[in-house]
Amino acid sequence: DAGVIQSPRHEVTEMGQEVTLRCKPISGHDYLFWYRQTMMRGLELLIYFNNNVPIDDSGMPEDRFSAKMPNASFSTLKIQPSEPRDSAVYFCASSFRGLAGGHEQYFGPGTRLTVT
């Protein structure tokens, strides 16, 4: 399997612009997570989905952030309008609730977002 795929790997945009980050989870995984990593706040969970349904979005910082999962193989995280404080590395992760209940989360390579 190719693992979790994220695109783009790097994104540089100007303040006020819309940014869309993309994620393809591992095939067969039924959970998908979006995290943000910054020096100041470390790794924060933004939102997660189970079977394409958002379960907990309490980590989404504000209304400028939105996430969707239209099908089992694709999710987007959108920031509109973007601000310099949104600069961070955004990770997507997926996991599978198998019989063993292990639920290891497998992470994508991340998208480094810079908002100028």
Added chain:
Amino acid sequence: AQTVTQSQPEMSVQEAETVTLSCTYDTSESDYYLFWYKQPPSRQMILVIRQEAYKQQNATENRFSVNFQKAAKSFSLKISDSQLGDAAMYFCAYRARPNNAGNMLTFGGGTRLMVKP
């Protein structure tokens, strides 16, 4: 709410030596999972090792092993025969056993491990 604390922002070890990274956590749950993730300069988050709280035996993966002390809520990672490729950020993470309450990972602040040749 669960919290995970890594009290060592940075650690260094001589190549081929052994190093232990500390992690403590706070939870009111009795059943849960604990993880160590490695993040090298490439930024990729790589699962190193997993421990189920109901298992008394400490998990081991090759040169990596844990010392799980449930009563003390401590979960340290020991790296034996350290290699240059072990240099990375290491994150301790906690997750309650999956149930209706959710499936979220709570991460510690990380420990940067440097390996000296």
